[in-house]
Amino acid sequence: MGxxxxxxxxxxxxxxxxxxxxxxxxKPKVKSDTEELETVESTLPEDETATMxxxxxxxxxxxxxxxxxxxxxxxRQMFENENIHFEFDRSSLTSKAQEILRRKATFLMxxxxxxxxxxxxxxxxxxxxxxxxxGDRRAKSAMDFLVDLGVEPSRLSTISYGEEQPLDPRSNxxxxxxxxxxxxxxx
Amino acid sequence: MNRIKWDLSxxxxxGVDKVGVVxxxxxxxxxxxxxxxxxxxxxxxxxxxxxxxxxxxxPVAVPVFKAMTHTPAPNVQASTxxxxxxxxxxxxxxxxxxxxxxxxxxFTRYFxxxxxxxxxxxxxxxxxxxxxxxCKNWRDIEAEFLxxxxxxxxxxxxxxELRLIDVFKERMLIGKKYxxxxxxxxTMVRRxxxxxxxxxxxGPGIFESRIAFVSTxxxxxxxxxxxxxxxxxxQLTHDNSINLSPAWSADGRWLAYTSYRKGHxxxxxxxxxENRGVVFSRDGVNISPAWKPDAFSLAAxxxxxxxxxxxxxxxxxxxxxxxxxxxxxxVSPTFAPDGERIAFVSNRSGSPQIYIQDIASGATQRLTFxxxxxxxxxxxxxxxRIAYCAMEAGEFNIKVIDIETKEIVGLTGGQGDNExxxxxxxxxxxxxxxxxxxxxxxxxxMSAAGTDQKRLLNLPGKQTCPRWSxxxxxxx
Numbered sequence: 148m149g150x151x152x153x154x155x156x157x158x159x160x161x162x163x164x165x166x167x168x169x170x171x172x173x174k175p176k177v178k179s180d181t182e183e184l185e186t187v188e189s190t191l192p193e194d195e196t197a198t199m200x201x202x203x204x205x206x207x208x209x210x211x212x213x214x215x216x217x218x219x220x221x222x223r224q225m226f227e228n229e230n231i232h233f234e235f236d237r238s239s240l241t242s243k244a245q246e247i248l249r250r251k252a253t254f255l256m257x258x259x260x261x262x263x264x265x266x267x268x269x270x271x272x273x274x275x276x277x278x279x280x281x282g283d284r285r286a287k288s289a290m291d292f293l294v295d296l297g298v299e300p301s302r303l304s305t306i307s308y309g310e311e312q313p314l315d316p317r318s319n320x321x322x323x324x325x326x327x328x329x330x331x332x333x334x
Numbered sequence: 335m336n337r338i339k340w341d342l343s344x345x346x347x348x349g350v351d352k353v354g355v356v357x358x359x360x361x362x363x364x365x366x367x368x369x370x371x372x373x374x375x376x377x378x379x380x381x382x383x384x385x386x387x388x389x390x391x392x393p394v395a396v397p398v399f400k401a402m403t404h405t406p407a408p409n410v411q412a413s414t415x416x417x418x419x420x421x422x423x424x425x426x427x428x429x430x431x432x433x434x435x436x437x438x439x440x441f442t443r444y445f446x447x448x449x450x451x452x453x454x455x456x457x458x459x460x461x462x463x464x465x466x467x468x469c470k471n472w473r474d475i476e477a478e479f480l481x482x483x484x485x486x487x488x489x490x491x492x493x494x495e496l497r498l499i500d501v502f503k504e505r506m507l508i509g510k511k512y513x514x515x516x517x518x519x520x521t522m523v524r525r526x527x528x529x530x531x532x533x534x535x536x537g538p539g540i541f542e543s544r545i546a547f548v549s550t551x552x553x554x555x556x557x558x559x560x561x562x563x564x565x566x567x568x569q570l571t572h573d574n575s576i577n578l579s580p581a582w583s584a585d586g587r588w589l590a591y592t593s594y595r596k597g598h599x600x601x602x603x604x605x606x607x608e609n610r611g612v613v614f615s616r617d618g619v620n621i622s623p624a625w626k627p628d629a630f631s632l633a634a635x636x637x638x639x640x641x642x643x644x645x646x647x648x649x650x651x652x653x654x655x656x657x658x659x660x661x662x663x664x665v666s667p668t669f670a671p672d673g674e675r676i677a678f679v680s681n682r683s684g685s686p687q688i689y690i691q692d693i694a695s696g697a698t699q700r701l702t703f704x705x706x707x708x709x710x711x712x713x714x715x716x717x718x719r720i721a722y723c724a725m726e727a728g729e730f731n732i733k734v735i736d737i738e739t740k741e742i743v744g745l746t747g748g749q750g751d752n753e754x755x756x757x758x759x760x761x762x763x764x765x766x767x768x769x770x771x772x773x774x775x776x777x778x779x780m781s782a783a784g785t786d787q788k789r790l791l792n793l794p795g796k797q798t799c800p801r802w803s804x805x806x807x808x809x810x
Contacts, residue, residue, distance in 0.1 A: 236686070273709065274709045279592070280635060284662075305618070306598055307619050311555070311594075
């Protein structure tokens with residue numbers, strides 16, 4: 148975000164500078180835009196022009212890199228933000244969970260240096276101990292599915308938090324459904 | 335503990351043990367409840383069968399104790415003239431100790447304490463010996479037993495003499511004199527209550543037991559312990575992580591529990607008074623410990639194999655044996671009193687149910703068939719009964735199942751969620767957690783029959799997972 152804001156500000160400054168010079172030079176004669184711009188540039192000291200050109204070049208690179216980085220960041224964020232959910236007292240994967248896991252597997256194939264901790268969570272109902280075991284199973288069934296899709300098992304690890312770390316602290320069906328989840332954390 | 339001297343010779347005890355059945359009126363009232371055990375009954379009394387319902391409580395009068403070295407004149411109040419000397423301290427102890435004794439007896443759920451406003455005579459003024467009390471005055475207010483006490487304080491040495499008097503037989507059943515510091519009065523009172531319980535139930539009661547539990551008072555789940563009656567809560571772990579499932583060793587000196595102290599659920603086995611212990615940490619979960627009654631070993635669920643199975647470990651954290659071999663969750667073991675069988679929770683049938691396994695043969699049988707969610711079994715210390723938590727219609731309640739007859743009795747209902755039952759070491763009471771007060775789980779205690787459900791503690795945060803210690807537990 149910071150980089151993006153910097154870039155926007157930079158472009159704005161350039162534009163304003165451009166406008167200022169344009170205004171100052173349009174007064175005498177009506178010429179084509181290119182001629183005018185050339186005139187402006189020639190009035191600038193040589194070293195400043197060089198700086199400007201360099202800056203412009205850098206900006207182009209930044210745009211490209213930024214776009215890539217943004218995309219990667221987005222993919223990472225999506226990978227981490229998208230939980231899979233489970234039915235009450237179940238550790239089997241729903242078709243929606245499988246669909247999400249397939250996307251996660253693709254991400255992991257495209258990012259071979261990434262390792263992941265899979266957290267298994269439960270809703271608050273039931274006993275702490277049973278839910279620790281259930282969270283363990285949930286994390287492990289997600290891991291097994293990714294391994295079946297070709298992800299190297301050594302890149303994946305699991306932890307169960309049982310019912311100890313709810314996303315939504317409320318006690319209702321909506322909260323329970325959100326809390327019965329596996330969460331994926333890039334390490 | 336050792337500071338208290340037992341001075342039996344001071345009081346008349348002889349002859350008491352040889353008398354026949356004294357509790358005539360109780361037997362009349364409890365005729366169908368009392369289990370006659372002539373062979374066991376060495377004291378000459380018939381024991382109360384403590385698994386029976388607590389419908390008929392024994393009415394006891396516990397008048398304020400007598401300050402022995404200084405009896406204030408009735409028209410002089412010690413507090414008004416700023417008297418803070420030994421005499422007024424003695425009077426304060428006499429009142430506090432009597433209240434403590436009455437409260438301790440009430441906690442057992444066996445006794446009903448008669449309102450002092452009804453008393454016809456005051457032993458604190460008249461005298462506390464059998465000769466000095468008029469038993470008829472106590473019978474007339476429907477007391478069956480009278481407990482008198484005398485306190486004397488000399489140079490920080492406190493003597494407390496206590497008598498249990500049967501006001502129908504007009505006989506002293508127990509007489510004890512305890513010596514110690516004034517700060518030992520709670521221990522003295524509990525020792526005497528223990529004598530009373532021996533007399534009525536045949537066992538020493540629960541007065542030296544403790545309860546471990548999980549509390550979120552600090553913002554983190556930490557393990558605490560307290561006396562059997564909720565007195566003196568102590569924080570045991572200070573991890574700022576997640577601590578769960580405390581379990582007492584058979585000798586009451588060790589506690590096993592699960593902690594996320596190092597980031598993952600590991601099993602901690604810790605000595606309660608000495609700074610030693612081990613951490614059992616393998617891949618997956620290392621959870622739900624339960625100690626074997628007769629050994630320094632424990633069962634716990636481990637999932638390093640990829641599957642949650644119950645193993646038998648030594649107290650030093652070495653695996654002795656894999657107990658369960660079934661794909662799916664196997665968790666929450668609890669040992670039979672003989673240590674030869676375990677009950678545990680398994681979802682091998684598709685939903686969590688309670689199973690019993692013979693450790694030697696491995697033979698396993700499903701115990702619960704009613705309902706789709708039965709967890710946290712706790713095997714009763716004496717009878718073949720298991721308390722557990724059942725979910726029905728979205729509500730969690732405590733039930734007890736008879737292992738032989740499979741008969742199920744519900745002990746809680748209609749009052750929030752009730753979970754994690756744990757038997758007192760004598761099997762007379764059950765501690766559990768309940769959300770009945772404002773939806774926040776707190777620890778409650780009820781009789782084994784489900785009566786007298788009362789909150790144990792008043793601590794900030796959520797309190798869950800109570801585990802009652804064996805009859806004697808280490809700790810403050």
